[in-house]
Amino acid sequence: MSVAFRLPLQVFFEREARHPRQRFLVQPIGGGEVQTLTWGEAGHQARCAAHWLRARELPQGSHIALISKNCAHWIIADLAIWMAGHVSVPLYPNLTADSVAHVLEHSEAALVFIGKLDDWPAIAPGIKPGLATISLPLCPKGEFDFTWADLQASSPIQDDPAPAATDLATIIYTSGTTGLPKGVMHTFGGLAFAATRGTELFGLGEGDRLLSYLPLCHVAERMFVEMAAVYTGQTVFFAESLDTFLTDLQRARPTALFGVPRIWTKFQMGVYGKIPEKRLDLLLRLPFVGKRVGRKVLAGLGLDAVRVALSGAAPVPEALLRWYQRLGLDVLEVYGMTESCGYSHVCRPGQQKIGWIGLPCPDVEVRIDPAGEVQVRSGATMLGYFKDPQKTAETLTEDGFLRTGDKGEQDTEGRLRLTGRLKEIFKTSKGKYVAPAPIENRLAEHGRIEQVCVVGDGLSAPMGLCVLSAVGQQEAAGEARQSLHASLERLLEEVNQVLDKHERLRQLVVVKDSWAVENGFLTPTLKIKRNIIESTYGPQFQAWSARSEAVLWQD
Structure with a gap:
């Protein structure tokens, strides 16, 4: 049944009324146990919480923050905030105290929900005295002003609130690869536009299962998990932790899965940790046997059980897409931004063209400006940045197109290919401009490179900084180091052969650090922070450039 033109709460209330006993949220609670919440139970808890929030007598449309890792009560709290007539402001659960303080102050948060967190002591100082805190189930130990049990002591609201399509629903703060995060404002109508059209593309429904593990405060997970579940009736399973991820995945056996490229790479590295790459490659080539092996690896x-596999947030190496195809799984690329509600382009099943993202989503207008920038416009385009009219005017054109900051091109059928970021393009000391992203994609196809960043601003030639995978690190520490070194030299030679002369890399540098969210090298959506990488290794760039070796190992 089409759900077009209905707003998120409307659709939720219909599901709550139609099948209250149907499974909605499946939450691990430790020790291998799980808690299952039906649509009716989730609705009841949200309604009780909404009653409590209304009783605070906050001004209509107040901003209420939500700091938590993904869990069932993240979604229930979000629904409660909307039912009470307020705006939800989700924060990444691994921000520093300073970043938390900035977002809470900038967003003018009136209350803050605190949920499942790994390091509450690191976050707590960012919540100023006087800002009331509400603890969700699975919250860390600490002193909170109110508990979820306090909210559940209220009687459930009996009405079905119906905010207008033009009402502000949420402010999503971008993870920010550079500088301070910006608050992207989205209306209920914008969420509905993206959710209705996006979910209808794949034919998902009540029998389907999702696994939620990427941050729900990011637009991709918000749309692909929370909104998609509401609009299609899918069951949402939650991951408990990184340590239990494989168990969580096998419990859910998702039929639809969204991942960033690094997640798809980690799956591959995990397989190679159990079966050598050359042996798997040989088995997959065998007639009849190959298909069975592919199915076994996926199992x-x-x-x-995955029918719809999507990857977004960054380009996927072509070799990785082909590897999954050989296993029998088509990983389809999607493209979108926080500012477009994540709704822009998606590769359609059966229409994959390796190297191209895919066609515009329904009712999305696309144009490439004279500088090569991709610009998009749809009913899911943001209202603007909260309290930043200047940045809004810089990002939205006068006729309502979103300036994506990405350079790209379209083929004759309208498929999009990204060729770099306008702001990431750097100039070498020879005055030549280089776009790092396409080069990084080529380097990332090497089976032992997990992350890569091409740098070169002001250098005579670019260089590639590489972080090895776990298998690569083992080889580097053992007898296989020489052969790994040789394979990296071959990689450099092969990549340079297909690059223009001014783009060719002087060398690859294998750095000893790991790049993670925790140490500030990655955003919460696992994108590299170029400014941090460049400031960390920048003092060594000139010395490295002066050396003649093709592959260097950081001391």
């Missing part, structure tokens, strides 16, 4: 990962 071992918990991906054997």
Whole structure:
């Protein structure tokens, strides 16, 4: 049944009324146990919380923050905030105290929900005295002003609130690869536009299952998990932790899965940790046997039931897409931004063209400006940045197109290919401009490179900084180091052969650090922070450039 033109709460209330006993949220609670919440139970808890929030007598449309890792009560709290007539402001659960303080102050948060967190002591100082805190189930130990049990002591609201399509629903703060995060404002109508059209593309429904593990405060997970579940009736399973991820995945056996490229790479590295790459490659080539092996590998990962596999947030190496195809799984690329509600382009099943993202989503207008920038416009385009009219005017054109900051091109059928970021393009000391992203994609196809960043601003030639995978690090520490070194030299030679002369890399540098969210090298959506990488290794760039070796190992 089409759900077009209905707003999120409307659709939720219909599901709550139509099948209150149907499974909605499946939450691990530790020790291998899970808690299952039906649509009716989730609705009841949200309604009780909404009653409590209304009783605070806050001004209509107040901003209420939500700091938590993904869990069932993240979604229930979000629904409660909307039912009470307020605006939800989700924060990444691994921000520093300073970043938390900035977002809470900038967003003018009136209350803050605190949920499942790994390091509450690191976050707590960012919440100023006087800002009331409400603890969700699975919250860390600490002193909170109110508990979820306090909210559940209220009687459930009996009405079905109906905010207008033009009402502000949420402010999503961008993870920010550079500088301070910006508050992207989205209306209920914008969420509905993206959710109705996006979910209808794949034919998902009540029998389907999702696994939620990427941050729900990011637009991709918000749309692909929370909104998609509401609009299609899918069951949402939650991951408990990184340590239990494979168990969580096998429990859910998702039929639809969204991942960033690094997640798809980690799956591959995990397989190679159990079966050598050359042996798997040989088995997959064998007639009849190959298909069976592919299915077995997918089953071992918990991906054997996946019908819709999507990857976004960054380009995917072509070799990785082909590897999954050989296993029998088509990983389809999607493209979108926080500012477009994540709704822009998606590769359609059966229409994959390796190297191209795919066609515009329904009712999305696309144009490439004279500088090569991709610009998009749809009913899911943001209202603007909260309290930043200047940045809004810089990002939205006068006729309502969103300036994506990405350079790209379209083929004759309208498929999009990204060729770099306008702001990431750097100039070498020879005055030549270089776009790092396409080069990084080529380097990332090497089976032992997990992350890569091409730098070169002001250098005579670019260089590639590489972080090895776990398998690569083992080889580097053992007898296989020489052969790994040789394979990296070959990689550099092969990549340079297909690059223009001014783009060719002087060398690859294998750095000893790991790049993670925790140490500030990655955003919460696992994108590299170029400014941090460049400031960390920048003092060594000139010395490295002066050396003649093709592959360097950081001391």
